[in-house]
Amino acid sequence: MKFTEKNMDISRRSVERLILYRKLLIRYEESGEAHIFSHKLAELADRTAAQVRRDLMAVGFPGSPVNGYQVKGLIKALSNFLDDPVGQNAALIGIGNLGRAVLEYCWKRHPKLKIVVAFDNNPSKVAVNIHDCECYDISALEENIVSHNIKVAILAIPATAAFSISQKLLKSGIKAILNFTPARLPIPDNVYIENFDIMRSLEKAAYFARKLDSKK
Amino acid sequence: MKFTEKNMDISRRSVERLILYRKLLIRYEESGEAHIFSHKLAELADRTAAQVRRDLMAVGFPGSPVNGYQVKGLIKALSNFLDDPVGQNAALIGIGNLGRAVLEYCWKRHPKLKIVVAFDNNPSKVAVNIHDCECYDISALEENIVSHNIKVAILAIPATAAFSISQKLLKSGIKAILNFTPARLPIPDNVYIENFDIMRSLEKAAYFARKLDSKK
DNA sequence: TTTTTTCTGTGAATTTCATCACACCAAATT
DNA sequence: AATTTGGTGTGATGAAATTCACAGAAAAAA
Incomplete structure (x- = not known):
């Protein structure tokens, strides 16, 4: 059930973490990394890998078992989810x-x-x-x-x-x-x-x- | 099981609310009220009465079904619970x-x-x-x-x-x-x-x- | 080619947190 | 004196949040 953009009601806590993930990913990208695993992002955010993956379900950006998530793409997907397109x-x-x-x-x-x-x-x-x-x-x-x-x-x-x-x-x-x-x-x-x-x-x-x- | 002061582990959220209750009670006392019911405090804190009573279990200050909680006493009990006695x-x-x-x-x-x-x-x-x-x-x-x-x-x-x-x-x-x-x-x-x-x-x-x- | 490894995505289980609902009590009422 | 009223304290219940655990998939190893 990927790429679905239903009216999925996401919890306040989850949104908070998604915002944190984005910030961490932007910083992570600057260090030159192109991919990241859920457990690495979890470590940066001080959460568990399972929670990171669960949270990311809401944004519907797929990760690969081999490389994890493409950082640039995930940042974009998060921004797409979090931001107003117009600003x-x-x-x-x-x-x-x-x-x-x-x-x-x-x-x-x-x-x-x-x-x-x-x-x-x-x-x-x-x-x-x-x-x-x-x-x-x-x-x-x-x-x-x-x-x-x-x-x-x-x-x-x-x-x-x-x-x-x-x-x-x-x-x-x-x-x-x-x-x-x-x-x-x-x-x-x-x-x-x-x-x-x-x-x-x-x-x-x-x-x-x-x-x-x-x-x- | 009143007035027990065991090593009751209280949640972070609960502590947050107790601090809020104290602040609201101090303000409430200034308005001249001597007693308050859980549902009134709940209204001030934007919570439910049940939650207020549940939170107050930790501080062990008894309320009366007739008058509710004595404001001054409850503030003191909260301060006793929350503050370091020395400062x-x-x-x-x-x-x-x-x-x-x-x-x-x-x-x-x-x-x-x-x-x-x-x-x-x-x-x-x-x-x-x-x-x-x-x-x-x-x-x-x-x-x-x-x-x-x-x-x-x-x-x-x-x-x-x-x-x-x-x-x-x-x-x-x-x-x-x-x-x-x-x-x-x-x-x-x-x-x-x-x-x-x-x-x-x-x-x-x-x-x-x-x-x-x-x-x- | 088959097996092993490792990680994602997600139902199921679990834990945490909040609400319900009621026994109990004391004042007010009948 | 008996009954009603309204609120506390808390066990039982329910809901929400988190973690577990495993199917699936693809690369790496055998």
């Missing part, structure tokens, strides 16, 4: 320390996904261009989201402003939010949200550090 | 945009967990004090990690430096790393690592935005 634009809300860090991280990293606009309420931060990203006043949020056909937003503003901005984003048709705010946002089912609560992540790390440290 | 120190490596954002996020947020030292290789960034955090040159990394008994580190440096720094961290006895670098670090089993790859998170958001947008 997607994203918006950044909040050009503080975190916002600028995000712009740096994402600059020129992806051919099909770019942060094209950013917003802030601080006049000294707008009307400039950081890493190919146009910076506007927050009042121009909605019109720009709509005119650039933006479906993905990164929230990097103070928690106090998070709710009202998220409402504006929803009204403008945003379909996914990366929330770096500690605020918890009420979001309908048909919008994806990922909360990055840095303090909570640090607490989690501290908890496991303690457990691991006490164990011998 | 823990964390270190930040890299005082760039992201590093400063992390310092802001974590400043005065937790009584038992503080970022007490930060390191950078840029001389203009060291020998200062940001949000109660001492900033040193990277050469002072190991001695400070050891002398402050630090087991948790936040990596917010360029990817190129990540590997060598992570090796130093491991040698200094670090037990948990929050890795904001896109680099993948080889870490032994007895050290906790959490990778925050912002670009990959954005890709994931974009994938689901696309799926949700095409659906109806």
Whole structure:
């Protein structure tokens, strides 16, 4: 049942790993390798070979028992599966320390996904261009989201402003939010949200550090 | 089987939620409520009541069928479960945009967990004090990690430096790393690592935005 | 040519995680 | 006093995610 492109519902975890595989493969290709076995990719991703193969079922790119997967082809198949063929634009809300860090991280990293606009309420931060990203006043949020056909937003503003901005984003048709705010946002089912609560992540790390440290 | 404190192995997911519950409860308490039912906490956390109760089994704080859980007591029990009684120190490596954002996020947020030292290789960034955090040159990394008994580190440096720094961290006895670098670090089993790859998170958001947008 | 080797693709088994559903309890109600 | 109500704590159940294990296929070895 190869090359089927049905409405196979793939799990969130699986998508996460496919994105990781692609990244690892791009790096691997740079090292000059043309082929890769599932167990090698598994090692790079810190997973099992069976899981890699299971995940790859979704993209339907066949590997050969002799050579494994052709790296270039697999990257292409993954991109075909993961990316919008036309490309997607994203918006950044909040050009503080975190916002600028995000712009740096994402600059020129992806051919099909770019942060094209950013917003802030601080006049000294707008009307400039950081890493190919146009910076506007927050009042121009909605019109720009709509005119650039933006479906993905990164929230990097103070928690106090998070709710009202998220409402504006929803009204403008945003379909996914990366929330770096500690605020918890009420979001309908048909919008994806990922909360990055840095303090909570640090607490989690501290908890496991303690457990691991006490164990011998 | 109440108030048992065996070596109950609790899942990573569960710990994550317990940390979330505590945060929500602290906020909830500020609104003046003294008691809370599992279904209310579940609503705040966007989970089911059954899961909340199941998670709370690990902390062994009893609720009453009449009033639910006493908020103050539950917060205390959660903190008792999650925190080190003496307190823990964390270190930040890299005082760039992201590093400063992390310092802001974590400043005065937790009584038992503080970022007490930060390191950078840029001389203009060291020998200062940001949000109660001492900033040193990277050469002072190991001695400070050891002398402050630090087991948790936040990596917010360029990817190129990540590997060598992570090796130093491991040698200094670090037990948990929050890795904001896109680099993948080889870490032994007895050290906790959490990778925050912002670009990959954005890709994931974009994938689901696309799926949700095409659906109806 | 036949056998061995090695890896993919995937049903089946297993493990992990989440939900169900109910015994039990105490207040409120009849 | 008996009954109803609503919520906790948890064993039983169900669903989801992962791993096992093997048929199939093609190169390499015999």
